[in-house]
Amino acid sequence: MIKKRWFQVGWPPVAVLFSFLVIWQLAVTWGQIEEFLLPSPLRILEVFTQADVRARLWMHAASTIRITLLGLGSGIGLGIVLAVLLHVIPFLRTGIYPLLILTQNVPIVATGPLLIIWLGYGIAPKVVLIMLVCFFPVVVSTLTGLSQPDPQYLNYMQMIGATKRQMLWKLELPNALPYLFSGMKLAASYSVITAVAAEWLGAKEGLGTYIKLSANGFMTAQVFATIVVIVAVSLGLFGIFALLAKWAVRWNIKNGGR
Amino acid sequence: MNSTVLDGTQETAKLEVARIDKSFERDRQQHAVLKSLSLAVHPGEFVSIIGPSGSGKSTLLQLIGGLLQPDSGEIRMDGSNVTGSKGLISYMPQQPALFPWYTLEQNVLMALDIAESNAMRRGGGSTAGTRTAASREARRELARTWLARAGLGGYEEQYPQVLSGGMQQRASFVRAMLSPQELICLDEPFGALDALTRLQMQQWLLSIWEEHRRSVLLVTHSIEEAIFLSDRIYVLSAAPAQAIAEFEVPFARPRDEAIISSDTFIRMKRDIYQLLQTGSGQHAR
Numbered sequence: 001m002i003k004k005r006w007f008q009v010g011w012p013p014v015a016v017l018f019s020f021l022v023i024w025q026l027a028v029t030w031g032q033i034e035e036f037l038l039p040s041p042l043r044i045l046e047v048f049t050q051a052d053v054r055a056r057l058w059m060h061a062a063s064t065i066r067i068t069l070l071g072l073g074s075g076i077g078l079g080i081v082l083a084v085l086l087h088v089i090p091f092l093r094t095g096i097y098p099l100l101i102l103t104q105n106v107p108i109v110a111t112g113p114l115l116i117i118w119l120g121y122g123i124a125p126k127v128v129l130i131m132l133v134c135f136f137p138v139v140v141s142t143l144t145g146l147s148q149p150d151p152q153y154l155n156y157m158q159m160i161g162a163t164k165r166q167m168l169w170k171l172e173l174p175n176a177l178p179y180l181f182s183g184m185k186l187a188a189s190y191s192v193i194t195a196v197a198a199e200w201l202g203a204k205e206g207l208g209t210y211i212k213l214s215a216n217g218f219m220t221a222q223v224f225a226t227i228v229v230i231v232a233v234s235l236g237l238f239g240i241f242a243l244l245a246k247w248a249v250r251w252n253i254k255n256g257g258r
Numbered sequence: 259m260n261s262t263v264l265d266g267t268q269e270t271a272k273l274e275v276a277r278i279d280k281s282f283e284r285d286r287q288q289h290a291v292l293k294s295l296s297l298a299v300h301p302g303e304f305v306s307i308i309g310p311s312g313s314g315k316s317t318l319l320q321l322i323g324g325l326l327q328p329d330s331g332e333i334r335m336d337g338s339n340v341t342g343s344k345g346l347i348s349y350m351p352q353q354p355a356l357f358p359w360y361t362l363e364q365n366v367l368m369a370l371d372i373a374e375s376n377a378m379r380r381g382g383g384s385t386a387g388t389r390t391a392a393s394r395e396a397r398r399e400l401a402r403t404w405l406a407r408a409g410l411g412g413y414e415e416q417y418p419q420v421l422s423g424g425m426q427q428r429a430s431f432v433r434a435m436l437s438p439q440e441l442i443c444l445d446e447p448f449g450a451l452d453a454l455t456r457l458q459m460q461q462w463l464l465s466i467w468e469e470h471r472r473s474v475l476l477v478t479h480s481i482e483e484a485i486f487l488s489d490r491i492y493v494l495s496a497a498p499a500q501a502i503a504e505f506e507v508p509f510a511r512p513r514d515e516a517i518i519s520s521d522t523f524i525r526m527k528r529d530i531y532q533l534l535q536t537g538s539g540q541h542a543r
Contacts, residue, residue: 159320251358
């Protein structure tokens with residue numbers, strides 16, 4: 001039954017994507033478009049058959065995945081801790097929360113170079129940048145979940161004399177779990193893009209660097225191949241968090257386990 | 259009205275609400291919700307409060323639960339002033355309020371955990387002490403036994419949202435019964451159920467309670483429910499709520515549903531109904 005549903009939801013985008021690729025392929029072949037302008041899908045696929053390029057792609061991907069996971073992990077951790085702190089100490093919430101939103105208006109292209117000035121060219125500035133991008137959706141969604149349990153649960157807990165701490169552990173935190181996971185899924189999809197952007201700003205390795213190098217050499221097919229890898233890594237990471245969410249909030253039948 | 263007992267010559271009331279006033283400010287005006295309201299629940303007694311909608315019944319429960327402070331008056335338990343103290347009652351709300359992230363058994367155990375830590379903070383003592391010492395395993399065993407008695411055997415590991423409304427309320431009642439506090443407050447516990455389930459639940463509750471006497475304060479809209487279950491009934495007026503009448507229910511226990519069609523039952527039902535209609539009345543008995 002789940003397979004059938006999956007298929008029903010899955011086939012329209014797959015069909016659209018496939019038609020798009022066919023049109024693309026035909027346009028490039030018949031329109032005689034230069035490869036450095038727009039390579040055909042088959043040409044992009046061919047890139048993956050070249051052993052040396054494949055090896056380099058995996059090497060760069062591994063580097064990107066490493067900083068992504070470090071940044072995402074620390075971002076999620078920071079996000080949860082900050083959300084709980086802001087929730088438990090109302091003064092912090094009123095004082096910090098508006099400023100937190102303000103910080104999100106600073107673009108990565110500004111933060112990135114600053115972090116490089118402060119932290120050097122190693123992986124530190126990139127991890128910090130990913131962390132800064134990832135912690136925000138986690139804080140916001142977790143805070144929402146912490147502060148909005150069903151009033152009937154709240155009333156029950158108060159009537160039986162639950163302490164603040166018991167409220168937090170038995171009611172507010174479990175209630176925040178589905179929110180936390182939707183925040184983490186958002187963070188996961190931001191994290192890979194941010195990692196690539198950070199590498200593009202300045203790094204010795206990583207998919208961002210590889211795109212830059214390939215583009216500089218007009219090896220457009222390699223750029224596209226790298227994009228495919230980035231999308232795959234992004235989707236993979238998102239999928240892992242979606243599965244994790246399904247497992248962790250399996251009681252959440254009302255929302256279809258999402 | 260039963261005189262309040264202070265001199266110790268009579269049995270001390272389990273719960274005593276003494277001349278409580280409570281008003282709320284709304285639109286810059288004071289609205290009196292409870293006016294000089296007094297009532298008592300004696301040990302092992304089943305007492306009901308019945309009143310029109312908006313007569314401040316939930317306010318009264320929140321005062322007893324310690325969530326609100328009265329403007330004046332006192333709430334006493336076992337003779338000592340406990341106004342504004344939390345955690346002294348066991349509670350069953352109208353909605354089952356079973357947490358969806360806990361299984362039935364975990365829900366029951368959670369309430370016991372909270373009750374136990376409350377008792378420990380208060381320095382043990384009283385009846386809570388016996389259960390404080392019990393291990394977690396013993397409590398689990400207790401929860402299992404009681405869930406089985408409530409017809410929920412085999413559902414202990416289920417999440418509450420997969421169960422029917424009646425089953426959820428039974429679990430909610432088990433949770434309230436197992437909490438060690440002597441006074442159980444039931445807040446329109448069957449209000450959200452259909453008529454048939456409601457009747458079954460009342461009979462079930464009665465059979466459990468008659469076996470394990472606890473002091474119960476039931477808030478209800480249903481006159482029949484109040485008469486069928488209670489030893490005594492307080493009738494409240496519309497806001498500001500006062501106790502306008504008090505009924506002793508004469509039926510012997512254990513009761514069965516045959517009493518519902520007896521003359522006494524029907525007469526009492528009519529009397530209470532009239533009181534609720536007119537909203538005022540003299541002490542009726």
